[in-house]
Amino acid sequence: MQDVIIVGGSFAGLTAAMQLGRARRKVTVLDTGLNRNRYAEHAHNILGQDGTPPHDMLRVARAQVGQYPTVDLVAGKAVTVAGEPDNFTVTTEAGETIAGRRLILSYGIVDEFPAIPGFAESWGRTVIHCPFCHGYEVAGTRWGLVYSSPMSLHGPVLYANWTDDITLFLDGHDIIDEERHKLGKRGVKLVDGKLATIRHSEGKISAVVTEDGTEYGLEALYAHPRNRPSADLHAQLGLEMKDTPTGTMVQVGDMQATSRPGIYACGDLSTGMHSVTFASNSGSLAAMGALQSMMV
Ligand SMILES: Cc1cc2nc3c(=O)[nH]c(=O)nc-3n(C[C@H](O)[C@H](O)[C@H](O)COP(=O)(O)OP(=O)(O)OC[C@H]3O[C@@H](n4cnc5c(N)ncnc54)[C@H](O)[C@@H]3O)c2cc1C
Incomplete structure (x- = not known):
């Protein structure tokens, strides 16, 4: 049984994983490698990383997070989720089932491009x-x-x-x-x-x-095209959602807690303010929320 299963291993999810790994918690991060800013050659307005290609940032982040022995980085897609605090299960497209005490959803959003050539x-x-x-x-x-x-x-x-x-x-x-x-x-x-x-x-x-x-x-x-969550796990879990001007996001409260106990959401999935820094900040909060809830 893992302490936390993180679905989405980009800026938000990897920040959460690092924080939990440093607390020596057992974590599995599932990720399909499609960070939202992959279209941009360089990322900006990120302290210490201004002008760095997003791919390079994530490559280094994965290498650093992956060094923590209790963190398992898995290249795979989460397709179903069920359960309650202390007994959540996530199944992957490859048919693997992972059990965990808490869930962090950080699978981001997909921009729906209008059909305008160019x-x-x-x-x-x-x-x-x-x-x-x-x-x-x-x-x-x-x-x-x-x-x-x-x-x-x-x-x-x-x-x-x-x-x-x-x-x-x-x-x-x-x-x-x-x-x-x-x-x-x-x-x-x-x-x-x-x-x-x-x-x-x-x-x-x-x-x-x-x-x-x-x-x-x-x-x-x-341009701000319509967007949608990158996966439907929030719907499978029946989480409360909130409309944004261009889409929908998971409703969160203190420490990124969702409407269901034991489940946290972070990154673009849980805010209308989209940036790497906001995503990392909320990933850190979600990790703290999950950790604190396991210490009571
Ligand atoms: C074109 C563009 C350029 C941008 N440039 C900048 C910039 O310069 N500076 C800046 O601060 N912000 C920038 N942003 C915003 C930034 O990209 C996002 O705010 C940030 O990527 C959000 O991080 P995240 O971890 O929430 O989600 P994402 O980075 O989108 O990562 C979500 C991860 O979850 C994975 N995933 C999805 N579904 C599943 C599933 N079912 N199972 C497992 N994994 C799954 C995806 O593959 C992905 O790796 C840009 C955005 C765009 C669109």
């Missing part, structure tokens, strides 16, 4: 989700933002830290005149048509084309 090819390079992660490198250039929810209206205000050339593509949505007026006063250009194509060369965009054929030259396009 979007998927440019994702993580010049079609980006977060200015703190990838804005500095394209500061002062022509930026676009694809409207996805009312939250998008905050984008141009934030982006003014990096550039004064911002176009908001409404992509078939409508916004009230008052918002149009406010954005206009800030110098934000508004485009009403739906996006048809993103022109790019190997992921480096040069323009966005709307359905009426108009072309808008750009160096960076911000």
